[in-house]
Amino acid sequence: MPNTYLEDTLITLEARLIAQRRLLARMVAEMPPEARETLLSWINEREVMRDGQEDPGAVPDAVDTLPLSIAQEFQQIATLARRHHRSSDL
Secondary structure, three states: OOOOHHHHHHHHHHHHHHHHHHHHHHHHHOOOHHHHHHHHHHHHHHOOOOOOOOOOOOOOOHHHHHHHHHHHHHHHHHHHHHHHHHHHOO
16 A cells, blocks of 8 residues: 555655754764763753653653654653763773
């Protein structure tokens, strides 16, 4: 079954997001240590939703989806940046 326009658009957006995430993570990993740790601390403050919103049993509704997605994206960027940094130390 052929993809619809919406499916094609979503696939393209996801691919672009992955590329941008990888580039950002690499840039963070290549920063001088003090600047990198400052930025990773800032990201760390944003990668978990606050005020009990991180309840694993909760089902996010449309209002919750955007902040949850933002928190998850910060988490993925930080994880990749740490991984890139560790691999460059080898």
